[in-house]
Each structure stands twice: as C-alpha cells, then as structure tokens.
Amino acid sequence: MTTGEAPLDNPSRTFGRAWDDVRRGVRAVDLWGHLGWQDIKQRYRRSVIGPLWITLSMAVTAIGLGLLYSQLFKTTIGTFLPYITVGFIVWNFIVGCVIEGTDTFISNEGLIKHLPAPLTVYALRTVWRQTLMMAHNLMVYVVVVAIFFTNLTAAGYTISDGGTQQPGLSWTVLLAVPGFLLIAVNGVWVTLLFGIIATRYRDIPPVINALIQLVFFGTPIVWSTDLLTGGGAFGGGGGHWRVLIAELNPLYHFVEVMRAPLLGMVVSWHHWAIVGGITVIGSLLALVAMRNYRARVPYWV
Template identity: 70%
Template sequence: MRDIREGAAARQLWGHLGWQDIKQRYRRSVIGPLWITLSMGVTAAGLGLLYSQLFGIEVQTFLPYLTVGFIVWGFILGCLTEGSDTFVANEGLIKHVPAPLTVYALRTVWRQTLMLAHNMLVYLVVLALFFGPLSTPGYLLSPHGAPQPGLSWSVLLAIPAFALLAVNGGWVTLLFGIISTRYRDIPQVINALTQLLFYATPIVWPVDILTTKLGPGDWKHLILELNPLYHFVQILRAPLIGSTQSWHHWAVVGGFTVVGWTLALLAMRNYRARISYWV
C-alpha cells in the first residue's frame, strides 16, 4: 500500500513519462499525436460503412456505436497488452531509479488515457454529424432491435464509467505486469486471447442482432454475458450514444474491480521485491 500511495503521489513523474511516450512515438511527424485520431477516424468510417451495409443497419446510428466501441476497446487493449510489458519495458528505470513500482503502472494507464482523449475527437465529430438520430427517443441500433432512449443528461455517466475503467487499468497493469515479468510467455497468450475476445465482444456487431436471431431467452446469450470485456465496453459506450444502460454491467465491472485489486495487492506484497531481479 505504501508503494501505491507513493506512486500515486508522484503524479508529476508518471504524468511526464506518459506524455513523453506519446511525443516520442510521433517524433519528427508533421501532425504528431493527431495520427492517433486520424487512424481511428479512418478505421471507424471504413468499417462503419461496410458493416452497416452487411447488417442492413442505418449508418447514422451504427457508426457512432462502432466508433465508441473502438475507442473503448483501444483503451482496454492498451492496458492489457502494454500493461503486461510495463515492467520489462521500464527495466532501465527500475534498476537505476529508486521509484515506486506503481509509477510505471500509472505511466502506462496515463499513456492510454491520453490516446483515448485523442480518439474522443473522432467521437465529437461523429456526434456533431449524427446528433439528430442519436437524440431521437426510440431509435434502433438494428432492424427489429430494442428501442433506445436516446442521448440525454445520462451522458454524464460516462465520467464515472471511465474512472472505473482507469481504476481497473491500474490493477490489470500491476497484476499482469508482475506475472509477465516472471513468465515472458504471458504477453503472447494475452495477445492471442484479445484477438479472440475482440470478435466475441459486440464492437462491430450490435447485441440486438444476436437477440433477433437467437431469441431473448436463448442460453447462447450466456456466451456474451460471460465475456467480461462486454460489460467494460458497455458501461462507457451506452451513455455516450444514448443506448440502454443496465445496472448489471456496473455490478460485473464493480466485482472485477474488487477481485482484481485484491489479487494485485497480493501479488505486490509477495513479489514486489523480486521484480528488479526478474527484469
């Protein structure tokens, strides 16, 4: 706990390191970090136009759904993949700088937060273009799907939703970072599983399509509900596009927060002193 407190207090250090990561990645580039925004915008526009035609969905409601899904997924994916390498990537600093290990985890989460902030520019553009359809009560995400309430003041729920995602990003980075430092095959396993979970998570396809094809009470819905990333994506995406928000998504994410931080604290207590030797 002392390591976590001191790491959180050193916000100037991890804040500067995280910002330098973004600047270094796009050094000598003409538009710099705006390449993050541009690549997200091109990906969302291309896949949104393609999948809206494949699924027979109105592009003015599906494109915001897909765009926000990609933005949230990018943050989650970054915390998983880059978080598992966080201590290995900071080997030089760990061996020569007497800083709390939590600094390097917060550096990773802060870097992903900055990238999400750049990608939110794409969301603002999409929102400006399709504000009318999204703010219409009863709009549909797919043909014969459930009517959605539309954008309202519930959009403010996105603030605590992102805070909860960032808190989970902290334990993910600490826990998987410690495990991956000892077992270097873990990042490869995480990369393979995230590719599978991407297609199993409703990002490029709406949940309504599954409900329409299988029926609302089909047992196959358990496959979706047992995917934890679906709940993490939904708590932030739903308020941003005026979609139906269910309390059970918050309950699942809250449960993962408690269990995840418990495991991360146990790992820190037992293995924190060994990380400098493992790297």
C-alpha cells in the first residue's frame, strides 16, 4: 500500500457499505442539521441583522437586474421581475450545492479525521446549509409576489411581450415542493460525487467555478426562452430551433421544475422527466464513487 492510499482489497469497498453510509448519514439528522445551522450562525456572527443579509443581498440583486433587463428586453416589469427573482433563488441554491459541494470534504478535514461519522453527513450538511439560505431568499419571493400578485394571477400573462402565454398562479404552485425535493436530492449526489473527486484532485474546484460562470449566461435566468423563439424585443419568429440552446443545458430543467410552479407558468412534463433521469443516473454514479473511494477520503483530505 502506498502512502495516503487505502488498501485495494479494503472490505469496505462494497455497495452494501456505501449504501449503509448513506442510510446512516440520513438518519444522523441531529448532527448535520446542527452543523448546517451553526454554519449560518458562524457566517453572520457579530452582524447586526445576521442571516437577513442573505435576504437583503438577494433583494438588491433581483431588483437591480430585473429593472435593467426589463428595459433591455422591453418586457413588463410586473412579470419579468418575479421571473428573475425566482430564477436567482433557485439558481443560487443549485450553484451553492455544486460549488460548496466540491469543497465539502476538504473543508471538513478536521471532523472527518476525528469524528466517526458517515461521509454522507457532510454532504447533507452542505445541502441543508443551502436550504436555510434558500428559505431566507424565499422571503423576497413572497414580497415580490404580493406586489405583483395581479400580474401573476392574470390568465394568459407573458414573461416577454409576444411570448408564451402562462396560465397564472394557481394550486400548481404546490408542485414547487416536489421540484425542490428533486433538486435537493441531486444536490446530495453532486456533493458526494464531486466532493470525492475534488478531494483527490484539487484542481477540480477552480475548474467548476469557471464553468459555472459560463453556464450561467447560457441558462434562462436573466432572459427568457421566449427571446429564442422570436418573442419579446427581438420579434420575428421561426426560431424554435434556438430553444436547443436552453434545452441542452441540464441546469435549465432543474430551475424550471421549481420556478414554473412558483410563477404560475406552464409546467412541462419533459422538465420533470429530464430531472428525474439525471437524478437516477447521478445517484448511481455517486454510489459507485462511494463504493470505490469512500474509505480513501480520510487519506486524501
């Protein structure tokens, strides 16, 4: 055995052990729940308004970009501002899980070496921390919806002038709950898989950071897919093939399964199908990584 490596014939390298780690990690809710909450408290210690800085930051970003891009794309602020707000809330949760997930095991080096806890605990800690931050950001959503409630409940409203007509807010808003749960489950497997890879290869986190910046501009957050089909400021038509720019971006589908219900937009089944497929495949890949390299993580950190 070489220095820093677990033995190749380590009996822990079985799917049973990997699944047991996941199962015991989920059950340790008191541990990862407490650690995630402490992360939020520690980040805003000695701050006057504490975690409300999360809400304030989101509000400033959403309002600023909403006002700017509504003018650039010549859209109605009453529907476009909520669209950008919810888009940023969901996007920040997804990106937080990805970026902080790659650093999960590295940042928990001390606990991993001294606390006999399942590795899944640290992944759940990361996702739970991001969930708490999203909960703060949803306060902005509530305020924005209250202000533009008339616009969002009007049947046939559009995000961009001349764009797809939306049904308006209704009971379908409840679909945001399973949408969030799907995103959270993906956050766990992403954290486990990318966390293990990044622990072994420390160049992965900066690469992920760079790619995320690029993917952001290709994801309909500050712009709508209506613009790709000729709606809004660009006019014309016949550009439905351009929607592939968004459709080939997996993060677009993750954003939509939660954003669409929260805004009373058309909830397309294909978003759910793609997210569900990625969830299954990603979870299997994470389980394989846990089987093969779970025992080596304490050696690598």
